[in-house]
Amino acid sequence: MSLVTVGTVAFDTIETPYGKAERVVGGACTYISLAASYFTKDINLVSVVGDDFPEEELKYMRKRGVNLDGLQIKQGEKSFFWAGRYHDNMNKRDTLDTQLNVLADFNPILPESYKTAKYLMLGNLTPEIQMKVIKQMKKRPKLIVLDTMNFWMDIAMPALKKVIKKVDVLTINDEEARQLSGEYSLVKAAKVIHKMGPKYLVIKKGEHGALLFEGENKFYAPALPLAQVFDPTGAGDTFAGGFIGYLAHTDKVNFANLKRAIIYGSALASFCVEEFSINRLKGLKKSEVNARVKQFVKLTKFDI
Amino acid sequence: MSLVTVGTVAFDTIETPYGKAERVVGGACTYISLAASYFTKDINLVSVVGDDFPEEELKYMRKRGVNLDGLQIKQGEKSFFWAGRYHDNMNKRDTLDTQLNVLADFNPILPESYKTAKYLMLGNLTPEIQMKVIKQMKKRPKLIVLDTMNFWMDIAMPALKKVIKKVDVLTINDEEARQLSGEYSLVKAAKVIHKMGPKYLVIKKGEHGALLFEGENKFYAPALPLAQVFDPTGAGDTFAGGFIGYLAHTDKVNFANLKRAIIYGSALASFCVEEFSINRLKGLKKSEVNARVKQFVKLTKFDI
Numbered sequence: 001m002s003l004v005t006v007g008t009v010a011f012d013t014i015e016t017p018y019g020k021a022e023r024v025v026g027g028a029c030t031y032i033s034l035a036a037s038y039f040t041k042d043i044n045l046v047s048v049v050g051d052d053f054p055e056e057e058l059k060y061m062r063k064r065g066v067n068l069d070g071l072q073i074k075q076g077e078k079s080f081f082w083a084g085r086y087h088d089n090m091n092k093r094d095t096l097d098t099q100l101n102v103l104a105d106f107n108p109i110l111p112e113s114y115k116t117a118k119y120l121m122l123g124n125l126t127p128e129i130q131m132k133v134i135k136q137m138k139k140r141p142k143l144i145v146l147d148t149m150n151f152w153m154d155i156a157m158p159a160l161k162k163v164i165k166k167v168d169v170l171t172i173n174d175e176e177a178r179q180l181s182g183e184y185s186l187v188k189a190a191k192v193i194h195k196m197g198p199k200y201l202v203i204k205k206g207e208h209g210a211l212l213f214e215g216e217n218k219f220y221a222p223a224l225p226l227a228q229v230f231d232p233t234g235a236g237d238t239f240a241g242g243f244i245g246y247l248a249h250t251d252k253v254n255f256a257n258l259k260r261a262i263i264y265g266s267a268l269a270s271f272c273v274e275e276f277s278i279n280r281l282k283g284l285k286k287s288e289v290n291a292r293v294k295q296f297v298k299l300t301k302f303d304i
Numbered sequence: 305m306s307l308v309t310v311g312t313v314a315f316d317t318i319e320t321p322y323g324k325a326e327r328v329v330g331g332a333c334t335y336i337s338l339a340a341s342y343f344t345k346d347i348n349l350v351s352v353v354g355d356d357f358p359e360e361e362l363k364y365m366r367k368r369g370v371n372l373d374g375l376q377i378k379q380g381e382k383s384f385f386w387a388g389r390y391h392d393n394m395n396k397r398d399t400l401d402t403q404l405n406v407l408a409d410f411n412p413i414l415p416e417s418y419k420t421a422k423y424l425m426l427g428n429l430t431p432e433i434q435m436k437v438i439k440q441m442k443k444r445p446k447l448i449v450l451d452t453m454n455f456w457m458d459i460a461m462p463a464l465k466k467v468i469k470k471v472d473v474l475t476i477n478d479e480e481a482r483q484l485s486g487e488y489s490l491v492k493a494a495k496v497i498h499k500m501g502p503k504y505l506v507i508k509k510g511e512h513g514a515l516l517f518e519g520e521n522k523f524y525a526p527a528l529p530l531a532q533v534f535d536p537t538g539a540g541d542t543f544a545g546g547f548i549g550y551l552a553h554t555d556k557v558n559f560a561n562l563k564r565a566i567i568y569g570s571a572l573a574s575f576c577v578e579e580f581s582i583n584r585l586k587g588l589k590k591s592e593v594n595a596r597v598k599q600f601v602k603l604t605k606f607d608i
Contacts, residue, residue, distance in 0.1 A: 089488055184393055187531040208512035211529060220526035220603050225515060227491040259606040293608055299524050300604050302563040304597055 001142075002042045003248040004114050005033045006133050007123025007237070008103065009047040009071065010080035013096075014276060016231050017088055024277035025057050027080065028123035028147070031234040033066045034281045035241025035268045036121070038289055039249040041065030044114045046133060048106045050078040060282070069111040074102045090229050091206065110136040118142040119248040122167070123237060124149050127159040134166055143253050145169040146198075147240050150176050165197035168253075171240055173204045186211060187218075200258060202243070204236055210262055214255050221262045222299055224270045224292070231276050235269045238281065242268035267292040305446075306346040307552040308418050309337045310437050311427025311541070312407065313351040313375065314384035317400075318580060320535050321392055328581035329361050331384065332427035332451070335538040337370045338585045339545025339572045340425070342593055343553040345369030348418045350437060352406045354382040364586070373415040378406045394533050395510065414440040422446040423552040426471070427541060428453050431463040438470055447557050449473040450502075451544050454480050469501035472557075475544055477508045490515060491522075504562060506547070508540055514566055518559050525566045526603055528574045528596070535580050539573045542585065546572035571596040 007029030014021045029047045036043055044067045051073060058068060083097035108129055115138040122130045124147050134144065146167040152160045153176065164170060170193060178184055181192035190201050190213035203211040207229075209222040243265035250257055267289055274280045311333030318325045333351045340347055348371045355377060362372060387401035412433055419442040426434040428451050438448065450471040456464045457480065468474060474497060482488055485496035494505050494517035507515040511533075513526040547569035554561055571593055578584045 185529075185531050185533070187529045205512065208509065209524070209526070218529055218603055219606065220513070220529070221606075222513070222524035222526070225489075225491045225522055225524070227489055229489070256607070260608060263606060263608065297608060299522055300606075302523065302525075302567060302604075303560070304564060304567065304601060 001040070001119055001248045001251045002044065002117040003036060003040055003119040003121065003244060004044045004046060004070075004110070004117040004133070005029050005036065005121045005123065005241070006046040006108065006130065007032055007125055008080050009045075009049050009053065010082060012081075012233060012277070013083040014231055014233055015085040016090070017086070018230050019276070021231070021276040023081070026082065026234060026277060028125070028237040030061075030278060031237035031272065031281070032121055032123050032241035032244070033061060034064060034278055035238040035265070035272075036245030036248065037064040037066060038242065038268065038284065038286070039245035039264070042248075043067060044070055044111075044117060046070040046108050046110060046114070048072040048074060048102045050102050051075050053079045070109070070114055072106075072109070077102045084233070086232065090232055108133050108136075115139075118251070119244055120144045121240060121244040122146045122163070123240065127152055127156050127163045130163045131159070131166075134163070143168050143244075143247060145171065145240065145244050147171045147236070148176075150179055153179050161196060167198055169200040169202060169258075170198040171202040171204060171236075171243075173206070173236075177201070177203050202262065204239065206232075206235075210239070210266060212255075212258055212262055214258070217255050219255070219259045219262065221259070221266055222296070223266060224295060224299065226270065226273065229273045232273050234278070235272050238272040239265040239269040241265070263293060263296050264289075267296060305344070305423055305552045305555045306348065306421040307340060307344055307423040307425065307548060308348045308350060308374075308414070308421040308437070308445075309333050309340065309425045309427065309545070310350040310412065310434065311336055311429055312384050313349075313353050313357065314386060316537060316581065317385075317387040318535055318537055319389040320394070321390070322534055323580070325535070325580040327385075330386065330538060330581060332429070332541040334365075334582060335541035335576065335585070336425055336427050336545035336548070337365060338368060338582055339542040339569070339576075340549030340552065341368040341370060342546065342572065342588065342590070343549035343568070346552070347371060348374055348415075348421060350374040350412050350414060350418070352376040352378060352410045354406050355379050357383045374413070374418055376410075376413070381406045388537070390536065394536055412437050412440075419443075422555070423548055424448045425544060425548040426450045426467070427544065431456055431460050431467045434467045435463070435470075438467070447472050447548075447551060449475065449544065449548050451475045451540070452480075454483055457483050465500060471502055473504040473506060473562075474502040475506040475508060475540075475547075477510070477540075481505070481507050506566065508543065510536075510539075514543070514570060516559075516562055516566055518562070521559050523559070523563045523566065525563070525570055526600070527570060528599060528603065530574065530577065533577045536577050538582070539576050542576040543569040543573040545569070567597060567600050568593075571600060
């Protein structure tokens, strides 16, 4: 089924204890779209770049089935840039530089062919831009998934809450769920967040896995214990992309299928962290993805 | 099968955001033995108290099938006492007071009937005392489980490593696994710790569940998401007690059965945190335990 993906397409400079990568391809929408492309080919990207973004990277995305009609390329301008350094344990990072560039006055314009898509993935961006995309849809999509972060809770909570009200699935981390709800217990936080709008809540806990809530229904997916996390950048976006890509492909929106989508999203994310940038997500084989999904089954299975 | 449990029997004063409990019953061996008593009745406790420890509490333990022949009651002396205060999020606590009292010169003496037990659970105590217990066993138990903490790694690492060498299962939390192994990745930490002796490693992650390692075999058990954690004191000991109690009852030491034991231990621990002290562990019904185990099945089940 048709999927619209929204978010940044950008450059990152990343330092981890294992190395440094300068001005490599990054951005939420890049990770989301590539991850989704392992499940569905009708992907329609909405984003903006400057004329510094390499044509071969765009070509690669098209090859993976990502329609770039909704990508604005601003001549004489620069793409969004982020630089960060991870601490030794990879769970914390410092932002060293943020250059909004083309993102500063980004006005998303959806091509006509996008406006009837059944699945909409709103990657992390200002709530205003996310709302502008929702409003351009001619028909309410079957499923809208929203990813956001504490930054928008800090500076734009009212606008964020308006967007949250309009979506079916919210994906945030545990600290963000606590901040958004004002509740420490994630069970209580989920109740508060359900009342804000989303029927489903996905709480991403990094190395501790992910929790899915739908009213009284709960599902706990582990993360795969890894010998080495090389670079966690984009893992959350890759998770979201795998999640919505699987749902768009299977076209079933119910708790049992969302559980499967979480496992596929987690599997894709476990590849993402193995190398810098989108390197590991390029040219992954379907058999590799399936083998990793089987590892999740093995990791969680027990018989009582 | 016969089980020997070793650890403190003590008093705690606990402050949480939800209330305060003064000089209530606590101690690793108390929690371990009570949790184990839901699975097996041949429990043989090794510990020490002063003459201030209430006879009715000892009577209750005997009623639950705990043999107290190995409990030394020191006349004119006081029981071990710990006071602590939990922070708002319950994940951190400050120790306000520690009075060793009878524990200062505790010399564990095993009654003859204990010395051929098949299962041995060494609760958190000085490595020297844990070693003294192992040495008194006439026959090497079928399974020795060791629980310890960062405190002993800080001040008695060489003695601790000697005990670790002699056990089959080590239960520690994720930070302790990192400290003990010098590896941040838990997969790498498990490899290092296996080489120190234990065939099995259980990494307790509190609200994030528990990981079991046996060489290349891995199992991730979630913790039950709870609406409220009232008092976390004793949760780790209750987990260990449920774990070894289930193993002693089923008498099968293999990866599949250790997985089940982790689920039963986690279920018992989820009760422990609902009230102060051992209150919730008293008079729990078998049907309540089984209902909670079913919640773990529901929480983790997915079909690919």
